[in-house]
Amino acid sequence: MVGSLTYNPFRLMPILEDRSIEFLSHSPEQTQRLGVRLGELLKPGDLVCLAGDLGSGKTTLAQGIARGWGSLDQVTSPSFVLINEYRRADSAILYHFDAYRLSGVAEAIALGLEDLLGDDGPVLVEWPERVAEALSPHRLWISLRWVDDLRRGLHIEADGLRYERMLVQFRQAAFGG
Ligand SMILES: Nc1ncnc2c1ncn2[C@@H]1O[C@H](COP(=O)(O)OP(=O)(O)OP(=O)(O)O)[C@@H](O)[C@H]1O
Numbered sequence: 528m529v530g531s532l533t534y535n536p537f538r539l540m541p542i543l544e545d546r547s548i549e550f551l552s553h554s555p556e557q558t559q560r561l562g563v564r565l566g567e568l569l570k571p572g573d574l575v576c577l578a579g580d581l582g583s584g585k586t587t588l589a590q591g592i593a594r595g596w597g598s599l600d601q602v603t604s605p606s607f608v609l610i611n612e613y614r615r616a617d618s619a620i621l622y623h624f625d626a627y628r629l630s631g632v633a634e635a636i637a638l639g640l641e642d643l644l645g646d647d648g649p650v651l652v653e654w655p656e657r658v659a660e661a662l663s664p665h666r667l668w669i670s671l672r673w674v675d676d677l678r679r680g681l682h683i684e685a686d687g688l689r690y691e692r693m694l695v696q697f698r699q700a701a702f703g704g
Pocket residue numbers: 552553554555556557558579580581582583584585586587588604606627653676677678679
């Protein structure tokens with residue numbers, strides 16, 4: 528199967544059916560490792576939305592993403608801080624925004640969400656549905672789902688060409704095909 532993909536002449540073109548991917552993580556460590564693969568692909572201005580119930584693994588995935596991106600800082604749950612910033616050796620910043628405690632999009636804007644989104648750093652948003660109106664329709668939207676104590680379902684959807692390409696790269700980096 529990998530071979531046929533390798534020789535697929537359409538491989539470099541965005542493939543519409545490939546706009547989403549679904550898989551099961553069997554441990555927090557596996558979720559973090561997948562996050563690392565994704566974080567390695569992030570570029571300035573990228574938006575990654577992390578949706579899912581309490582304890583579904585959004586922050587766990589964000590920890591991996593930040594590590595893969597090259598953060599020097601340890602990722603903590605931003606639920607009490609709302610906005611965390613992680614720095615890299617080249618002084619680039621990755622923003623991690625948590626909308627859980629917000630009353631709505633007006634409060635998010637008052638807190639500077641739009642400034643973050645307009646800045647150079649990639650942005651991770653937990654509870655993105657609470658600030659949906661402020662978010663670009665172009666983004667990677669990851670939904671996490673609790674399955675049992677150690678397993679989480681992850682569904683990733685790419686909206687926009689940039690993110691479709693990112694998803695193709697992620698698929699190759701994480702699953703080899
Ligand atoms: N496969 C898995 N992937 C991710 N987390 C897992 C997995 N299995 C168990 N866990 C555990 O589930 C918990 C997930 O917590 P985490 O803070 O990442 O969730 P969250 O979605 O950010 O929650 P909140 O909405 O409260 O911020 C952690 O304690 C983690 O160890």
